[in-house]
Amino acid sequence: MGQAGETPGRPDEAGLGARLVALGGLELGEFDAVPSGPAGASAPAGAPVVRTGEARKRGRRRTHLISAGVAVAVLGFFGTAAYLFVDVGGRSPSAAPPPPRKSYPAVSAPVAVGPQPVDQGVRTEDDLHLVCQNWYHPSAPRFRGDSPHPILISEDGGAEVDYRSTRTLNQAAFAGSSAQRRAWAPEPRRAQLVACLDLTGPGRPIRDCTSGSKVLPLVEGKYRLTVYEVSSHRKVVDRALTGADRACPFVILSSVGDTLFSAVKDRQLYDLLRERVEG
Incomplete structure (x- = not known):
């Protein structure tokens, strides 16, 4: 209750x-x-x-x-x-693009480089030696017209040296007429042809040569003779030949290496070049 x-x-x-x-x-x-109790009832003192x-x-x-x-x-x-x-972070992992592929240099087939022109005209014999190294001089005289056709012979110094030298056929250049001299020992700026004589390798053994305390074998020298027109690098003559001078040299240079090669005689060169120069 x-x-x-x-x-x-x-x-x-x-x-x-x-x-x-x-x-x-x-x-x-x-x-x-x-x-x-009811909402209106009073609460005791101290109550909440x-x-x-x-x-x-x-x-x-x-x-x-x-x-x-x-x-x-x-x-x-x-x-x-x-x-x-x-x-x-830049971008969320889901939105980030894939890492770029590593680029590799394009591999192309080697391009054959042909003869290159030289802007300046011929001034010295060194300019003509460049013809044997795949250069030409467009301003040089053309190989045409009446003979003679002046020529310079550029000889390779061999595998042990890094230069070329001028070879002059003395019998043809200085024992004949003035026209022959102009043809076989021309002023560089008048040259129409350059004959490049290069040693290509050894042939059969010939003998041993003694120079002081050194003894070196002499073998056949194999050569290539290539004649170019100075103004265009057009090939006029291309012949292989063997050095006919089988004698031991009077002086053996230290630059020749351990093997001696038979040299090409002047007469060999004259016979191969006369038709192009004097013909």
Whole structure:
């Protein structure tokens, strides 16, 4: 039995606290402050302040606002982290393009380089030696017209040296007429032809040659004689020959290496070149 002046409690009030907590409602202190009697009943001195229905609504709104604020803060934290991951790193892994392929130099077939022109005209014999090294002088006199056709003979110094020298056929150049001299020992700027004499290799052994304390083998010298037009590098003569001078040299230079080669005689060169020069 209830005492006089008390109002029986409603059955749903027993679960009011749980429902408020589940709905994000009042704190526990506020839940304890909810009276079990009528809203208008006075509370004993020192008791907690009783919240009205309106106060409870304001409390719930405040709690919802706090919960929403916390949710926004959490979302903002994760959003910022994601932004930093994407922006600071440049791009996210899924959006990053594949690494560029390593480039390799293009491999092309070697290009054959032909004779090259020399801009300046012929001034010295060294300019004519360049004809034997795949150069030509467009401003030089053409190989045409009446003879004689001036020629310079450029001889290779051999494998041990890196220069070419001028060889003059003295019998043809200085024992004949002035026309022969101009043909076989011309001024460089008047040369129409260059004959390139190059050692290509050894032939059969001939003998041993002694020079002081040195003894060197003498073998057949194999050569190639190639004649070019100075102004165009057009090939006029191309002949292989063997050095006919089988005698040991009077002087053996230190630059000749360990083998001596039979030399090409003046007469051999004259016989091969006379038709082009004097014909």
